[in-house]
Amino acid sequence: MTDYELRKSRALGMGGPRKLAARRNAGLLNARERMALLFDDGAFHEAGLFAASERAEDRDRTPADGKVLGFGAVDGRQVAAVSNDLTVMGASSSTVNGRKIAYAKKMASANGLPLVFLGESSGGRIPDNMGARGMGASAWDSQQYARIRETPWASAVLGPAFGSSAWYTCLSDFAVMRKGAILAVASPRVTAQAIGQDIDPEELGGSEMHARKSGLIDQVVDTDEEAIAAIRTFLSYLPSHAGEQPPRVASIAPKVDPEMLGTIVPENRARVYDMRKVLDALVDADSFFPLKQRFAQNLVTGLARLDGRTVGIIANNPMHKGGALDYDACSKAINLLVLCDSFNVPVVQLVDQPGFLVGMEGELRGMPAKIMSNIQALQMASVPKLSVVLRKTYGAAFVNMGGGANSDEFILWDRAEASFMDPGIAVNIVHGVSARDDPEQFKSLHASLSADSSPFELAGMFSAQAVITPEKTRSHLIRALELHNRAPTGGLGKRRLANWPYA
Amino acid sequence: MTKTIDIVANITGVVWTVDVEVGQRLDEDDPVVTLESMKMEIPVGAPCSGEIVEILVSKDDPVAEGQTVARLRP
Missing domain, CATH: 3.90.226.10 (2-enoyl-CoA Hydratase; Chain A, domain 1)
Known part of the structure; x- marks a missing residue:
């Protein structure tokens, strides 16, 4: 040797x-x-x-x-x-x-x-x-x-x-x-x-x-x-570097027919369901790559493909904690937004949430600041953001989940609703009357506080760009991704979250 | 005798329905109790398959996140 x-x-x-x-x-x-x-x-x-x-x-x-x-x-x-x-x-x-x-x-x-x-x-x-x-x-x-x-x-x-x-x-x-x-x-x-x-x-x-x-x-x-x-x-799923778009692959039909979307999500908004079943009927078959699957299960995040294009998914999961955002779910959303904004990946938010999960645990950890971090990350993200409300979106979390101008397109299913809070809770807060103590008075106050929470109200004031039927969700999102493509910069965003410290 | 497993509430709320009886066999994720919270009916599922040996709550009881609502023998 x-x-x-x-x-x-x-x-x-x-x-x-x-x-x-x-x-x-x-x-x-x-x-x-x-x-x-x-x-x-x-x-x-x-x-x-x-x-x-x-x-x-x-x-x-x-x-x-x-x-x-x-x-x-x-x-x-x-x-x-x-x-x-x-x-x-x-x-x-x-x-x-x-x-x-x-x-x-x-x-x-x-x-x-x-x-x-x-x-x-x-x-x-x-x-x-x-x-x-x-x-x-x-x-x-x-x-x-x-x-x-x-x-x-x-x-x-x-x-x-x-x-x-x-x-x-x-x-x-x-x-x-x-x-x-x-x-x-x-x-x-x-x-x-x-x-x-x-x-x-x-x-x-x-x-x-x-x-x-x-x-x-x-x-x-x-x-x-x-x-x-x-x-x-x-x-x-990702580009080699921030100066290019993610690679595009051949489109594959979803595992479940999108026609099923309307039945996967129960119309009764008190009923829960697993949001991952919605993804099966929405994204290209076997393309969903879950991130932090067992952490903050009330929010599903991950990468997926729609018509062969990489997208980031942020989706409330009513199966866990009713899909309400809590401290950990906000952290999880921020993580996904940082990933997507850093590497030119459009974000798709699937919304079905009853308002922030309030309580002692969140407050002790500094929940108000975490809510603001989540909103800041969303508003600073310059990649295309598409949000679809499947059933309901309540309270300040309306903004966190892409409500109004916080998405490039804010889309609602025809059966969806949006409001500040559930009218049942509002009756209690404003008038101190509960359904259990005085059902008659509760009923009349409930009706008076049930402002119209219809998706057509949002669309009517152009705070939402589209109202669609459930089975059109995939085709609508695919078309929206073609339009919201940041062509002047070759599909590249401003990457303001690229320097965000680990959430 | 196999050790029993605590089934804990995943959210703070009020017991809406108790969905099982002592001695009943369950598969993983089968609902054990349903809590009313955030104006929704939120099921607390079995963490694994097994037999219900004890139920610790009844309808309308307030329940805190992390509280044991029933016990199951795998």
């Missing part, structure tokens, strides 16, 4: 045969196998194969310095990726691998490439980060975490993710997590030491916690393979 061959084989050997065999036995792919799986032909153009620790004593045991960086094709389009190698000092953050990540981000932005992080990392490297000099050396890049969404970023959490991998997961536009992986600020051991309590890793940062409670994770999967497939699918 020449010196070159020896160096190369050591670098490609990662943390050594023993550690790699242990991973294989545990059913885990290694950092390079994951890269191979991400790229079309399994090969990538590597940068930094011969990078190693800056500390002389660690130089021979830090192949690629624990973070593998490369470029390759995903569905024929070039993508940059960083794959953390846990077998090399726990893929801990160091001066040299920090330089590699900075390079990946710079080249992705300069060349318009999506950036993928395949994450598992133990946090800052010790002793490199210790002491004042360690701290000073770790903060040399003033734009390290200044996410400006020039190209889509996607992350997979595939093992313990503390420090670096946790940060980049949260900065990404899409995050998928494998069951069994842990995402947290610091490891359960460090956390337990800090607060003097036993910590259960799953409770601290398991996939169930993040999918249901923190909302940091968009999808949960069982294997590395599924995680990487999810990232490939996510990227298929």
Whole structure:
């Protein structure tokens, strides 16, 4: 072996045969196998194969310095990726691998490439980060975490993710997590030491916690393979960079005939239904890609295709909490708006909501400010916004869900209604009379307060552009997307949400 | 004896109807009670299939989000 061959084989050997065999036995792919799986032909153009620790004593045991960086094709389009190698000092953050990540981000932005992080990392490297000099050396890049969404970023959490991998997961536009992986600020051991309590890793940062409670994770999967497939699918909806439109694919008829829309949604507005069934009869078959499916289930968000074009979906789901927006649902809506506005994706809102979910929990978290954040994001978003009211839209949330001038087209089904609040509640508020205590008086006051909430009233004052019958929803939206196409800028929006901090 | 699972309300409201009886077998998502909240009838579904072993609320009871309304044995 020449010196070159020896160096190369050591670098490609990662943390050594023993550690790699242990991973294989545990059913885990290694950092390079994951890269191979991400790229079309399994090969990538590597940068930094011969990078190693800056500390002389660690130089021979830090192949690629624990973070593998490369470029390759995903569905024929070039993508940059960083794959953390846990077998090399726990893929801990160091001066040299920090330089590699900075390079990946710079080249992705300069060349318009999506950036993928395949994450598992133990946090800052010790002793490199210790002491004042360690701290000073770790903060040399003033734009390290200044996410400006020039190209889509996607992350997979595939093992313990503390420090670096946790940060980049949260900065990404899409995050998928494998069951069994842990995402947290610091490891359960460090956390337990800090607060003097036993910590259960799953409770601290398991996939169930993040999918249901923190909302940091968009999808949960069982294997590395599924995680990487999810990232490939996510990227298929988006442009490679913010300077172009999303790719358009062949149109496919919806899974369910749109003629069924009128029966999927019950006319009685006290009855609930699952909004995802509406999507089945609206978007191209099998095109709905849900985001944060088990977080704030009262709002359905995701990417989908209408006639082959990518759209972002924001839809109340009456099946959960009556479809009322609460704190988490507003956060979820903001996330989707930021994604769409950053990458020129039109937004379709499907509206059926009884007003904000009021109560102690929301107020304690600062609900009024969250409502304003949601409205601000909606009003600042400059991509085409189309909103359809299926059944009802009440209260201040009328604005959050695209009412009036807050959509390029505000559309109502012929059976829909809009008002400030349900007249039954208004009778109680204004006159202090409830249906239970005085049914006769309640009935007469109810009638007097039932101002006409018909869709034709909104259309009559041109606060809505169209009133349609349910089965026309798909064809109407497809035609509207052709019209609202931002032709003067080649389909590009102003991207004012591209700098929005993580919601 | 298998552990029982708490079925909890997903929204604050008032019990509109109790939709099951003790001993009844349910599939996942079958309604256990229906709450009236936000002027809607909102079902609280079974988290998994199983048999109802205890019902803790009755019609017109106020219920808070997170409150256990019934227990089920998977």
